[in-house]
Amino acid sequence: MIVLQILLVVFSFLLLSAHFLRAGAILLMLLSFGLLALLFVRRPWAARVLQGWLLLGAVVWILTAVMTATERIGRGRPALRMLLIMGAVALVTALAARTLQRGRLGRYFGLSPSDATEPPLST
Numbered sequence: 105m106i107v108l109q110i111l112l113v114v115f116s117f118l119l120l121s122a123h124f125l126r127a128g129a130i131l132l133m134l135l136s137f138g139l140l141a142l143l144f145v146r147r148p149w150a151a152r153v154l155q156g157w158l159l160l161g162a163v164v165w166i167l168t169a170v171m172t173a174t175e176r177i178g179r180g181r182p183a184l185r186m187l188l189i190m191g192a193v194a195l196v197t198a199l200a201a202r203t204l205q206r207g208r209l210g211r212y213f214g215l216s217p218s219d220a221t222e223p224p225l226s227t
Contacts, residue, residue, distance in 0.1 A: 152214035
């Protein structure tokens with residue numbers, strides 16, 4: 105299960121990197137890609153930085169969806185499918201931020217208390 109949680113976080117960061125690259129924001133793309141290295145830092149501050157970037161990323165996805173929908177509607181083109189897809193991407197990005205807070209990843213970063221019922225996280 106922890107592998108899926110890590111993959112969700114990595115996938116969200118890679119999507120944000122691709123979005124920034126497509127928008128021509130090379131520095132933001134490099135920052136988004138480079139922040140993945142914080143997955144190897146087992147400190148609460150590292151998780152908070154990752155969470156903050158993911159939550160900002162979710163806001164970026166929402167703003168991009170609204171701007172793109174406005175443009176498409178202005179040109180008389182359909183926008184609902186695009187809004188649903190980008191809304192889902194924003195939701196997945198926000199869920200990735202929550203994943204860092206709870207469960208095994210939360211314990212890995214020292215954010216959630218240990219639960220004696222689950223086996224310890226192997227590194």
